[in-house]
Amino acid sequence: MTAIRLRGLTKCYGTDTVVDGIDLDVRRGECFGLLGPNGAGKTTTLRLLLGHTHPTSGNIEVLGYGIPQEARAMRARVGVVPQQDSLDPDFTVVENLYTYASYFGLRGADLEARVVELLELASLTAKANAGVLQLSGGMRRRLTLARALVNRPDLVILDEPTTGLDPQARQLIWQRLRSLLTTGTTLVLTTHYMEEAARLCDRLAILDRGRVLALGSPRELIAAHIEPRVVEVHGPGVETWRLSHGQHLASRTEQVGETVFCYTTDDQALLADLTTRPDLWFIHRPASLEDVFLKLTGRELHEEPRK
């Protein structure tokens, strides 16, 4: 069963192609991540999914609804955690939940029970009658998540759900998202935290310039795109060491600033050599999603202006 089906999805603004022929299937019940540098087309893809903008060409199906034609019916069954805070500052925590529920036409005893549940889920029961302006960043984010769940959605779309949060607040959001997954809810999230993607996502797509560069589970992506071991070396003689030893001992090396990254399947010889070099420091670690991401999308800054 697919929750989302995209075929040849393309969105152009003038001569600028922001989403460039994306084909994707998100399965029901999975956590699917969209990764990519700024300007990769993540947010535009989410807006297309929600029917907030019409595709230039291609097909979108969300929960079996054709988008954008049936976007209204689809949105009744979807929860959204937007990137930008849109809580009502004039309302308390519960008033925010009741007001948002009213947009879905929800009311009555069932809604009251749901609000109690959501306050608990967001760990905001003690703050139920506090004004939104008195909440910390983490609490606001949790309230936004609780608000997105008011209609018991089958699919929750989250645009950078933990950006700007401290580690504790982030952990709490992750816990809540995991417990949502156990209830069978499908999650689609964008992030540029590789750790978040690796921990939460069953599968993910790495996007750049509107295209899918790679697709798979975090483990599959690491296995398919990068050597399993990474040794980061730096120190005064690192440049000459790279040419004389590094590039022969590793399958691939890359210099970024003062650091040489050595990618390898067998790091024994490399490590043996480095232990004889008191002028070089090194970190030895397994390859991560971040290495895949940087390899595929490049190390240069992506600073395209945002809309």
Place this chain on the structure above:
Amino acid sequence: MIDWSLPSLSGRWIVVWRRNLRVWRKLAGPAVLGNFGEPLLMLLALGYGLGGFMGQVNGLSYLAFLASGVVCSSAMNTATFEGLYSAYTRLSVQQTWHAMLCTPLAVDDIVLGEAMWAATKGTMSAFAILVVMVILGVVHDPIAILALPILFLTGLCFASMALVVTALAHRYDFFLYYSTLLLTPMLLLSGIFFPLEGLAPAIQMAASALPLAHAVALVRPMVVGAIMPASLVLHLLVLLGYTAVALYVSTVLLRRRLLA
């Protein structure tokens, strides 16, 4: 790609209206004080103070003449402010409309809900002036209550016009073009502070091309108990026409802005 289709008039706008009512109720104290206090002071000062020099205007005391016009401009001002500053705050600062668009609500529902709400607020402030007029002894006939639907329509008309401006705005200062270049001249030349009849024909023409003069022409005889003008239907059509066109244009512009 611009969606030129007519606004879909479903009943969903009511939840947008209710959301705004809920916010208003939290801040109702100062709002009600403002609704009553300002017109009361203005009518006392100008109506009695200035009126003392003027005698009768078009067969009415100056206080009655002024108050029966101000009731219209108050509906206009309140609805306009709500459609400009408050609506823009919800559109851009608070992202309220973006949140609504993540639910089954559509842009058309939001625009209609906002226009109806701003019209409601306009009617509330106009009603406050009617109450002040009763207290000051200007309004005697309960038939004056029939002016409320016209005042609501006046509010809806100016709310819709304000939403057109909001749809084009990218900062609050932009609204000064609209209020300085259009609203204020219209306010001064719509027969609220002095009768239009003595003005140059060109100015009279300009005034009658704009909606406020028509609202005044309808509301003034209703509240002071005078005979309704023969051109009643024409005045009503002008108000309805402005409302319909502005509602349509603001919906199209906001669809373009929010669903780009």
